[in-house]
Amino acid sequence: xxxxxxxxxxxxxASDFHKINSTETAVSIKDITVSFKGSKGTFTAIxxxxxxxxxxxxxxxxxxxxxxxxxxxxxxxxMVTPSQGEVIANGNIVKGPGPDRGIVFQNYSLLPWLTVYxxxxxxxxxxxxxxxxxxxxxxxxxxxxxxNLIQHKDKLPGQLSGGMKQxxxxxxxxxxxxxxxxxxxxxxxxxxxxxxxMHIELLKLWNLDNRNKTIVxxxxxxxxxxxxxxxxxxxxNGPEATIKKIVDINLPRPRNKKDIAHDPEYVRVHDELLxxxxxxxxxxx
Amino acid sequence: xxxxxxxxxxxxxxMKKTFSNIAYFLGSMAILxxxxxxxxxxxxxxxxxxxxxxxxxxxxxxxxFYDRGPNDKGIGNNLFSxxxxxxxxxxxxxxxxxxxxxxxxxxKIGMSLxxxxxQILKPVSPLAWFPLGLxxxxxxxGATIFIIAITSLWPTVINTAFGVSSIPxxxxxxxxxxxxxxxxxxxxxxxxxxxxxxxxxLRLSIGIAWVVIVAGEMLSxxxxxxxxxxxxxxxxxxxxxxxxxxxxxxxxxxxxxxFNALQNLFSWEKA
Numbered sequence: 001x002x003x004x005x006x007x008x009x010x011x012x013x014a015s016d017f018h019k020i021n022s023t024e025t026a027v028s029i030k031d032i033t034v035s036f037k038g039s040k041g042t043f044t045a046i047x048x049x050x051x052x053x054x055x056x057x058x059x060x061x062x063x064x065x066x067x068x069x070x071x072x073x074x075x076x077x078x079m080v081t082p083s084q085g086e087v088i089a090n091g092n093i094v095k096g097p098g099p100d101r102g103i104v105f106q107n108y109s110l111l112p113w114l115t116v117y118x119x120x121x122x123x124x125x126x127x128x129x130x131x132x133x134x135x136x137x138x139x140x141x142x143x144x145x146x147x148n149l150i151q152h153k154d155k156l157p158g159q160l161s162g163g164m165k166q167x168x169x170x171x172x173x174x175x176x177x178x179x180x181x182x183x184x185x186x187x188x189x190x191x192x193x194x195x196x197x198m199h200i201e202l203l204k205l206w207n208l209d210n211r212n213k214t215i216v217x218x219x220x221x222x223x224x225x226x227x228x229x230x231x232x233x234x235x236x237n238g239p240e241a242t243i244k245k246i247v248d249i250n251l252p253r254p255r256n257k258k259d260i261a262h263d264p265e266y267v268r269v270h271d272e273l274l275x276x277x278x279x280x281x282x283x284x285x
Numbered sequence: 286x287x288x289x290x291x292x293x294x295x296x297x298x299x300m301k302k303t304f305s306n307i308a309y310f311l312g313s314m315a316i317l318x319x320x321x322x323x324x325x326x327x328x329x330x331x332x333x334x335x336x337x338x339x340x341x342x343x344x345x346x347x348x349x350f351y352d353r354g355p356n357d358k359g360i361g362n363n364l365f366s367x368x369x370x371x372x373x374x375x376x377x378x379x380x381x382x383x384x385x386x387x388x389x390x391x392x393k394i395g396m397s398l399x400x401x402x403x404q405i406l407k408p409v410s411p412l413a414w415f416p417l418g419l420x421x422x423x424x425x426x427g428a429t430i431f432i433i434a435i436t437s438l439w440p441t442v443i444n445t446a447f448g449v450s451s452i453p454x455x456x457x458x459x460x461x462x463x464x465x466x467x468x469x470x471x472x473x474x475x476x477x478x479x480x481x482x483x484x485x486x487l488r489l490s491i492g493i494a495w496v497v498i499v500a501g502e503m504l505s506x507x508x509x510x511x512x513x514x515x516x517x518x519x520x521x522x523x524x525x526x527x528x529x530x531x532x533x534x535x536x537x538x539x540x541x542x543x544f545n546a547l548q549n550l551f552s553w554e555k556a
Binding site: 077078079096097098102103105107109110111112113114119122123125126127158159172176233 | 363391455456458459462463464465466469473474477553554555
């Protein structure tokens with residue numbers, strides 16, 4: 001098992017700083033409106049949203065529950081079709097889900113009748129049809145090792161804790177090696193320690209790929225958003241949610257969990273985000 | 286599929302439960318035999334008592350598999366011939382029912398088009414189908430299998446359709462997100478998810494098939510437990526009829542338990 005300490009060391013030893021290598025656009029969201037038709041009429045979740053995400057960027061979507069941040073992300077994944085506007089991912093208009101965009105669902109979405117191994121294998125098998133079964137097997141094992149679940153590979157999802165299930169879902173999304181990784185509150189169910197080491201794993205993967213991977217994540221967690229992202233997109237409360245503000249995180253990489261908390265820039269950004277999220281409410285109540 | 290963890294202390298609990306289950310079953314049988322005895326006394330033995338029925342049962346069981354021509358066979362021969370027909374009819378019915386249920390469950394159009402047919406044909410008595418079976422197969426054996434198939438398939442159709450239509454969006458999303466082919470979607474998501482429902486349907490269907498066989502064989506004659514009942518009535522042996530009723534009930538119970546076990550085998554725990 002990779003300990004947290006080891007992983008932190010890895011990030012410490014990485015030498016390059018915050019820079020996004022390319023000016024290519026990975027995702028461009030153009031005038032998106034998403035409305036759902038319900039029994040009580042039309043409900044507009046998000047309205048007139050524009051957002052461009054560069055290749056290699058890590059962007060966090062943050063906002064209160066029900067503000068439409070998951071809906072916005074699902075327009076990128078293709079799970080939700082916008083009522084107006086369009087989303088372009090990797091140069092193509094998004095018409096549905098595809099293996100170039102890996103998804104980690106909020107509720108893990110593992111198939112309960114398949115073992116941990118099989119859950120990942122079926123995804124790998126479906127995406128990499130040309131690979132041999134040995135290659136696919138190795139890919140699955142490699143990703144299981146990454147999330148420290150290799151010894152649990154023959155268990156069924158029902159036998160795992162919430163955090164373990166989430167790690168399977170993460171391994172499954174990583175295994176298909178998507179250029180855009182979409183994470184819907186992926187670390188929500190993890191304890192602080194596991195969460196920390198998963199953050200490191202995520203950055204490690206992103207680093208190893210020379211930042212060719214674009215990551216979009218939905219989160220409630222301000223600290224997580226700052227630690228991981230290049231930009232944090234703060235959303236207004238729904239319905240008809242819009243983008244309130246996009247906050248740049250100008251902290252050098254690699255970022256160290258222990259030191260970052262004392263960085264004046266970190267403190268400033270943290271305060272700014274808190275104010276953006278809680279302007280209507282007093283903290284005391 | 287294996288259940289979570291089978292801790293040791295549970296074993297004694299299961300033992301205790303099994304013992305109490307057996308005790309309750311025996312108690313239940315005692316009540317049945319008591320009522321039977323009472324009826325026998327009230328009717329002045331016109332309805333044979335459990336004791337005289339037991340004597341006939343032993344007689345029949347002494348030589349269950351004799352064969353003395355077309356209308357005189359041992360009770361074992363009759364029973365196995367019935368079981369064979371039931372499974373043939375049930376299998377044919379299921380081959381139609383499972384794909385039909387899947388079609389109904391997977392598309393709104395399928396449901397809208399096929400559901401009225403199911404609703405109209407489901408309540409039809411097996412006996413009403415019998416003449417059509419005779420016409421089609423020119424043979425009473427074929428007709429019996431036909432009525433079993435057509436009357437037993439409905440619970441499987443309905444339960445399969447329900448299973449397939451209730452696949453959670455989460456599971457469908459997995460198929461979408463990772464680009465599952467239709468075959469993979471069917472074999473890794475649709476079928477595993479609906480299997481417990483399909484087995485619930487099959488369990489209800491085999492129950493119906495077993496009820497229908499007796500009626501069918503009373504009409505078709507020749508060989509079978511239903512024919513045995515009718516033949517015993519003609520021979521005025523009420524004891525034999527009672528023996529047959531108990532055997533029919535016992536086999537029905539075993540079929541139900543067997544399918545229940547299959548259902549448990551193919552169910553999975555929610556993740």
